Amino acid sequence: MKNCNLCGNCNLICPVFRLHRKETRSNRNKAFICKEGTPTSEAYSFLLDGSIKTACPAGIDVDEVLIKLRSHLILRGRETPANKELIDNLRRYKTPYGKKRKDYPGLVT
Amino acid sequence: MIDPLRAIFGPERVTENERDLIAYSYDASGQKQIPTAVVFPKTADEIRKAILYCNRINASLIPRGFGTGTTAATIGSKAIILDMTSMNALYNLDKSARTADLEPGISLASLHSYLQKNGLTFPIRPYIKTHTTLGGVFARNDLSPGSYRLGRAIQHIKQLEYLDGTGKHYSLKDNFDRVVGCEGTTGIITRIIISLESVFTSTASITAYTDKDALLQAVSSLKRRSDILSIDYLNKKAATAIGLPHSHHLIIEYYSNAGDAREPADVNSILQKRDGIYDVLRLKGYQYWEDVSSDDILHLITICEEDDLPCFGPIGLSTLFFCYTQKDILLRSALHDLGLHADMHLGSAFGYGRTKKNYVPHDTKKKIIALKQEYDYGNILNRGALIDFR
Numbered sequence: 418m419k420n421c422n423l424c425g426n427c428n429l430i431c432p433v434f435r436l437h438r439k440e441t442r443s444n445r446n447k448a449f450i451c452k453e454g455t456p457t458s459e460a461y462s463f464l465l466d467g468s469i470k471t472a473c474p475a476g477i478d479v480d481e482v483l484i485k486l487r488s489h490l491i492l493r494g495r496e497t498p499a500n501k502e503l504i505d506n507l508r509r510y511k512t513p514y515g516k517k518r519k520d521y522p523g524l525v526t
Numbered sequence: 527m528i529d530p531l532r533a534i535f536g537p538e539r540v541t542e543n544e545r546d547l548i549a550y551s552y553d554a555s556g557q558k559q560i561p562t563a564v565v566f567p568k569t570a571d572e573i574r575k576a577i578l579y580c581n582r583i584n585a586s587l588i589p590r591g592f593g594t595g596t597t598a599a600t601i602g603s604k605a606i607i608l609d610m611t612s613m614n615a616l617y618n619l620d621k622s623a624r625t626a627d628l629e630p631g632i633s634l635a636s637l638h639s640y641l642q643k644n645g646l647t648f649p650i651r652p653y654i655k656t657h658t659t660l661g662g663v664f665a666r667n668d669l670s671p672g673s674y675r676l677g678r679a680i681q682h683i684k685q686l687e688y689l690d691g692t693g694k695h696y697s698l699k700d701n702f703d704r705v706v707g708c709e710g711t712t713g714i715i716t717r718i719i720i721s722l723e724s725v726f727t728s729t730a731s732i733t734a735y736t737d738k739d740a741l742l743q744a745v746s747s748l749k750r751r752s753d754i755l756s757i758d759y760l761n762k763k764a765a766t767a768i769g770l771p772h773s774h775h776l777i778i779e780y781y782s783n784a785g786d787a788r789e790p791a792d793v794n795s796i797l798q799k800r801d802g803i804y805d806v807l808r809l810k811g812y813q814y815w816e817d818v819s820s821d822d823i824l825h826l827i828t829i830c831e832e833d834d835l836p837c838f839g840p841i842g843l844s845t846l847f848f849c850y851t852q853k854d855i856l857l858r859s860a861l862h863d864l865g866l867h868a869d870m871h872l873g874s875a876f877g878y879g880r881t882k883k884n885y886v887p888h889d890t891k892k893k894i895i896a897l898k899q900e901y902d903y904g905n906i907l908n909r910g911a912l913i914d915f916r
Binding site for chain 1: 546550609
């Protein structure tokens with residue numbers, strides 16, 4: 418992340434930024450959080466859509482860094498309750514929603 | 527503070543949420559300053575009301591586009607950030623008059639792609655390719671390769687509307703320098719009619735020089751020609767980075783048929799080297815850029831050679847861009863020191879903002895102070911950028 422200078426090129430194709438036109442939760446905001454490096458629940462506020470790596474002129478894979486930040490949170494038992502529930506649901510029901518797949522007739526798998 | 531702002535903008539377009547304030551505390555300068563609130567105007571009248579409110583409570587109002595500037599011009603602690611990106615309408619494109627009537631929050635990239643579909647072009651394409659708004663282009667008075675012949679951003683305005691620091695509305699047909707290039711310290715642009723060019727064909731050449739004197743002689747003889755659109759320089763290190771031989775190079779774009787490359791594909795291939803150098807150097811870890819101007823261009827070239835830095839830029843405009851990695855921090859600060867004493871000028875291309883305000887030329891400072899005294903006596907607009915006022 419040292420090579421990221423927050424140039425903002427990643428916001429050019431950021432789906433969140435294009436929709437809301439707000440810096441918050443945009444690709445660059447994600448890069449900023451990763452650059453700060455402090456594992457907080459903020460790490461769960463961003464998409465992991467890969468667009469940031471495509472647009473980054475320095476080729477930085479910020480999503481990879483964010484995944485590591487999330488891992489730190491889980492190891493320290495500081496993940497968000499929502500994430501914990503989602504993971505439990507995936508393990509138990511194979512869906513993130515807390516019900517078995519067969520109970521979701523429209524679910525694309 | 528938040529309630530009066532909510533009354534102006536509505537609850538959805540005002541925030542003092544900590545997450546939002548942090549997201550608006552940085553730009554591409556490496557600085558961090560947390561504002562008090564962020565507002566998202568949609569009309570000039572909302573901006574006018576915000577200016578009046580800031581005058582009442584003595585708060586600074588900082589206009590901001592995509593926040594991609596490198597000089598901390600769009601961040602400020604205890605300030606209200608005016609996120610202009612929702613004011614992005616294109617009111618009218620007049621193909622026959624070659625003009626476009628726009629709001630300043632429009633993205634430059636979308637404007638370019640829209641104009642291209644209509645056979646027109648806006649000739650300002652900043653060197654350091656960032657995601658920028660049209661407002662940012664005029665706030666810094668950006669330059670691009672074609673500026674050698676076609677001028678900087680200010681040369682492409684037909685009409686401009688702005689609000690001063692007292693909330694008064696102006697519509698200008700000349701004297702655009704009252705607000706353009708002042709980085710939001712003297713007025714907030716609310717609407718612009720820009721002049722456009724038809725898409726034109728050019729020819730191009732790329733020439734290598736082993737000797738600096740021969741290079742400078744070539745530049746001075748090229749400057750005497752009338753068919754030159756741009757003259758760009760690459761030093762040995764920059765040339766090598768893009769796969770050219772280890773020599774000084776000039777990339778020249780001509781209006782006429784004088785270029786060695788005349789077929790569109792060949793011309794593009796040369797111009798892509800010039801336009802792609804930013805991407806190549808970023809991938810190699812060069813993440814800081816200094817815009818340095820001097821009449822003594824040989825001195826600039828020598829500095830880069832001695833410091834083993836890549837540099838490139840519009841030598842025809844006596845400006846070069848020095849490129850630094852994170853390890854070059856001492857070299858960069860040495861350049862900053864040199865810029866204060868030597869016959870060179872930093873900040874003329876990428877702006878001065880807060881980080882380069884020591885380099886604002888005396889005449890510019892004087893002009894901005896005079897404008898502030900007349901139009902923003904309360905120092906509401908972008909307080910702390912460019913000058914220290916009151």
